[in-house]
Amino acid sequence: MGDTVRVQTNANVALVKYWGKADEEANLPATGSLSISLAALTTTTLITRAKPGLRDQISLNGESSGPGVDRISSFLDRGRQIYPFMGPVKVESTNDFPTGAGLASSASGFAALAIGSNALFDMGLDGSDVSRLARLGSGSAARSVFGGFVAIELEGDGAAKPIEVDPNKWPLTVFIAVTDSAEKSVGSTDAMRRTADSSPFYQSWVDRHPADMAEALRSIEASDFDGLANVSVRSCLNMHATIMGSSPPIFYWNPGTLVVVQTVERWREEGRRVFYTIDAGPQVKVVCHRDDAHQCRDELHSLSGVRTVIESGIGGEPAVQWR
Ligand code: DP6
Numbered sequence: 001m002g003d004t005v006r007v008q009t010n011a012n013v014a015l016v017k018y019w020g021k022a023d024e025e026a027n028l029p030a031t032g033s034l035s036i037s038l039a040a041l042t043t044t045t046l047i048t049r050a051k052p053g054l055r056d057q058i059s060l061n062g063e064s065s066g067p068g069v070d071r072i073s074s075f076l077d078r079g080r081q082i083y084p085f086m087g088p089v090k091v092e093s094t095n096d097f098p099t100g101a102g103l104a105s106s107a108s109g110f111a112a113l114a115i116g117s118n119a120l121f122d123m124g125l126d127g128s129d130v131s132r133l134a135r136l137g138s139g140s141a142a143r144s145v146f147g148g149f150v151a152i153e154l155e156g157d158g159a160a161k162p163i164e165v166d167p168n169k170w171p172l173t174v175f176i177a178v179t180d181s182a183e184k185s186v187g188s189t190d191a192m193r194r195t196a197d198s199s200p201f202y203q204s205w206v207d208r209h210p211a212d213m214a215e216a217l218r219s220i221e222a223s224d225f226d227g228l229a230n231v232s233v234r235s236c237l238n239m240h241a242t243i244m245g246s247s248p249p250i251f252y253w254n255p256g257t258l259v260v261v262q263t264v265e266r267w268r269e270e271g272r273r274v275f276y277t278i279d280a281g282p283q284v285k286v287v288c289h290r291d292d293a294h295q296c297r298d299e300l301h302s303l304s305g306v307r308t309v310i311e312s313g314i315g316g317e318p319a320v321q322w323r
Contacts, residue, residue, distance in 0.1 A: 004048040004323035005119045007112040010315030011041035011103060012143050012150065013174065013285045015232040015277060016216045017239040020196050020206055027135050030196075031209040032154040034163075034216050035143045036287075038174055040312030041097045043108035046323070047116035050088040057090040060109075068109075075110060075137040079117060082133070086121050097310065103176065103283060106188075110137025111144035115318055128159035135159075138188075147316040149220060153213065167314070169223040171290035175300050176310040179256030179282045186250050188280045191243060199245035205238055225289055229268070229275035232287070236277040243280075252281055256305020260284040263303060267296065 012035040020030035050057065056076050060068040072091060080086045093112065095105045114134035118125045125133065127145065135142035135158065142160040143150040149163040149170070186194070196202050212235050219227030243250050257278060264276040264286055273289035274296055288296050300309050 001119075001122070002322045003120075004046055005116045006321045006323055007045050007047070007116040007119075008319040009043050009045075009108040009112040009115065009144050010037040010039055010147065010318075011043070011097070011105065011108045012037045012140065012315075013277060013279065013287075014140065014143075014235075015228065015287075016209075016212050016235045017277075017279075018139050018152070019239045019242065020192050020202065021139070024193070026158075027137075027139055028158055029139050029152060029154070030206050032152050032213045033140075033143065034149070034151045034213060035140070036149055036172065036174070037144065037147045037315035038176070038285075038312045039315040040174075040310050041095075041103060041108065041176070041315075043093060043095050043105065043112050045091065045093040045109070045112035045116055047113070047120050048090040049120060050090055052087055054088045056088050059092045061094050068105075071106070071137070072109070072113065075113060076117075078136050079114075079133060083117075083121070083123055085123070086117050089117070089120070103279075103281070106138035107140035107144040110134045110141035111318065113137065114141070115145060115320060119320055119322075128157060128161075131159040132157075145318065147318070148314055151213070151217070154210065163217070163220060165220060166223075170220070170314075172314055173288045173290050173293040174312045174314075175286040175288065175293075175296065176312065177256075177260045177284045177286060177300055177303070177306045178308045178310065179254055179260070179284070179305050181307065185252070186280075191246070191250050191280060194246045194248075194250065195243050198247040199242050201238075201242040201245045205242040208238070225273045229273075229287075232277050233275050240278065252278065254282040254305065256303070256307075257282045257284055259303050259305050260286065260300070263299070272296070 014035040016034040018033035022030045131145040146162040
């Protein structure tokens, strides 16, 4: 063990969405969620011990100030309130994909920080503790502590858990259709608060969530692609409808988003094993059975409004190396 640890984590995309908080201080979600990790969206974070008494030194994608850096700083301070032996650190974090554009950079970022702090300060936390620590940075980060399929169940201990899945039964390719790589208009935390305070659909969104979670878990267990596709699309559209119902309204979609959604709906009617999901931004994640991916790849690239397409498999466990 040395003074620097290098952690690589993957972003994840929720198929059953988390939207809303039961406790903002503890960042406890109001809904469960279920995600798959994305091998092609990676955060690499180097964390180095600094001398006691020094301030944290933080760089995010080469920048040493800005809202992303402030969030990392608050996360480290919050972590120290719970685990006082987390000393000052130097953090250098880089994403190989656009930050803050609805591609869940906060998920892989805070997961890497939680995993790295646990290793660097020999904190002895288990996977659930690390997941709960990551959750203080971002709710979705609790899931990026693990690879593959991951769930946070509401009745659980507030930590994410990996779901045992036979990879041969779920050979998935995810295409991320990037329709705009600018920062998102309203960050998730603020948007969730506004939704809960003002959307008339919020309570029914929260109420129907357990049924969606149960259906998704059943579909995964039964290797039922259509079942998982149906509940994922429903969860995505119900979440966005709830968000759009906020006052003032929040629109994460742009015209390119709708083009991709309508194209994938047509593919589904034609019988392709494919579906879509959208987070707090205009990008569309198109989830395909690997055997049907070749039919979707070229067409996606040529759709109007699609700037780039990132192709991803399902990510594995985070990697930790000592330097
Ligand atoms: C739409 O995890 O970014 O991606 O906990 O406030 O940081 P905070 O929110 P965040 O929200 C993710 C919302 C989502 C759905 C999901 O990933 O489950």
